[in-house]
Amino acid sequence: MVMKKEENDALTLTGVDTPMGKLLRHFWTPAIRSSALAADGAPVRVKLYGQKFVAFRTTDGKVGFVDEACPHRGVSLALGRNEGNGLRCIFHGWKMDANGAVVDAPCEPAARRERFCASIRMPRYGVREAAGVVWVYLGGGEAPRFPDFEFNTLPADHVCIRRAVVPYNWLQGVEAHIDSSHVGLLHSGFLTVNDDKLEPATRANLAQMMSDKAPTFEMNPTPYGLQESALRKMGDGSTYARVREIVLPFYTFIPGPQDGPCGGRMSVPIDDETSAEWYIVYDPRRPLTKEVIDTTFFNTSDDPDNFALNMGDASNLWGQDREAMKNGHFSGLTTNLSFEDFVVQASMGRRYDRSQEQLGSADIIIVKVRKMMSEALVMLEKGGKVPWLEGFSYPAIRAQSLVYGPTNSWRDFSREGQEASANS
Ligand code: FES
Ligand SMILES: [Fe+2]
Structure with missing residues (x-):
């Protein structure tokens, strides 16, 4: 199935x-990370x-998130004075509060100033802080419930979130995160050459993963997107399953070691040729160690x-x-495992034209997700509801x-399913 340029x-x-x-x-x-903003x-x-x-933190610690252009005559509010619980434009002194309301316009006559300010239109955006990140809702109207994913609810020392700015379209990022079949190839260098960089539980997990480079894949549609399981038969008759959670449109959760830390990814557009790749490491059970x-x-x-x-x-x-490649590192991109992902995506060009690609059976998840996204676009265009927002528990x-063992299935262990039935 070849994608047309218009579909891309x-x-x-x-x-x-x-x-x-x-x-x-x-x-x-x-x-943006919360720590980037000081009162x-x-x-x-x-x-x-x-x-x-422009994001700013007020005197009282609230975060304001407003259009960069001043609603008066478009001067950048990044130049503004941040004082007295508001951001004041340096051109004529209009002042915006944390809610995006214009609260002062000193050049207007005092008698009509208040009424004048109230008449100024300025887009208002939803703002929340969780897990050390400022989250925004830009969709207009009432914001949907906040995605209180597990990492958004844990104590600060259980979570580490960092962002990378990368030169490619957001969908390339998402498709790398949901593509399981590259893991045993692109990243194999880190499992054989640099494995002393990884702590033992992670190493054991990766060794299991490497035991079979062609796992079978199963998927399970969910109200938020898809669960995808990579299944590997172990020598003793048991099955090793890695269950990835694809929460559309751009959140992905990647399994870590059993009972160990978890991984999350978010690939969001900065513009159509630049993305923010958010990497989340979190441990629901214990504080994270430096290792x-x-x-x-x-x-x-x-x-960060x-x-x-x-x-x-x-x-x-x-x-x-190339020397490292000769010595056994598969990709030769030896700095960091995530850079292997970023580099291959960047090498495809800033906005890859999918009409040129030729897919194989291992690309089934990517094909499925694209289809789900395309259908959502059609549905929305027809005035339908936005999908992937309701009917499930984010923290689960x-x-x-x-x-x-042989009598079970990976579907027996779905936390989302278990908690949903426990709560009903
Ligand atoms: S342009 Fe900002 S106050 Fe005039
Ligand atoms: Fe990867």
């Missing part, structure tokens, strides 16, 4: 008036879906707002090390590694 455009373009842009704006989107500190520019915004955090972020840039700052670029093939979604 429909899935990848996210501007205000595009079908996918309208769909994605209905989902709470991670915008009365410098406002910070944030770009999402090609739109320009566990390093398992994901070893050798990456120290900047762009941990791929040191990834390099196409001019030197991202520092690919957790990717899992499972080992079970």
Whole structure:
């Protein structure tokens, strides 16, 4: 099934008036790490879906999220004075509060100032802070319930979230996260050469994963998207299952070691050719140790707002090390495992034209997800409801590694299903 260019455009373009842009704006989107904003500190520019915004933290600690352009005459509010619980434009002093309301316009006569301010239209966006991240809702109207994924509800020392800014379209990021069949190939170098960088439980998990490079895949449609299980038969008759949770449109959860830390990914558009890749490491049972955090972020840039700052670029093939390849590292991209994903996506071009690709049976999940997204666009265009927002419990979604005997199925262990029936 070859994708037409128009279909590729429909899935990848996210501007205000595009079908996918309208769909994605209905989902709470991670915008910026909370620590980037200090009370009365410098406002910070944030770009999402090609739109320009400014985030600021008020004197009282609330986060404001407004269009970058001043509603008066368009001066950048990134230049604004952040003081007295509001952001004041430096041109004529209009002031916006944390809710995006204009509360002062000093050049207007005092007698009519209040009424004048109340008459100014300024888009209002939903803002929430959770897990050290500022989340925004840009969809207009009433915001859907907040995605209180497990990592959004844990104590701070159980969660580590960092962002990478990468030069490719958001869908390339999502498709890398939901593509299981590359794991035993692209990432195999880290399992054989650099495995001393990984802590023992992770290593054991990866060794199980490497025992069979062609697992069978099963999927299970859910109200939020898909569960996908990679099944490997073990020598003793048991099955090793890795169950990935695909929460559309852009959240993915990847299993870690059994009873160990979990992984989350979010790939969101900064613009149509640049994305924010949010990487989440969390442990529901215990605080994270440095070793566990390093398992994901070893050798990456120290900047938690762009941990791929040191990834390099196409001019030197991202520092690919041919010598290491000769010595057994499969990809030669030896800095970090996540960079292997970023580099292959970046190498496809900033917005890959899927009409050129030729898919195989191992791409079944990608085909399925594209189909679900296309159908959602059609449904929305016809005035239907936004999918993937209702009928499930966010905190119950957790990717899992499972080992079970011949009489069981991976579907027996679904947390979402269990908790839903326990609550009913
Ligand atoms: S342009 Fe911002 S107050 Fe005039
Ligand atoms: Fe990967």
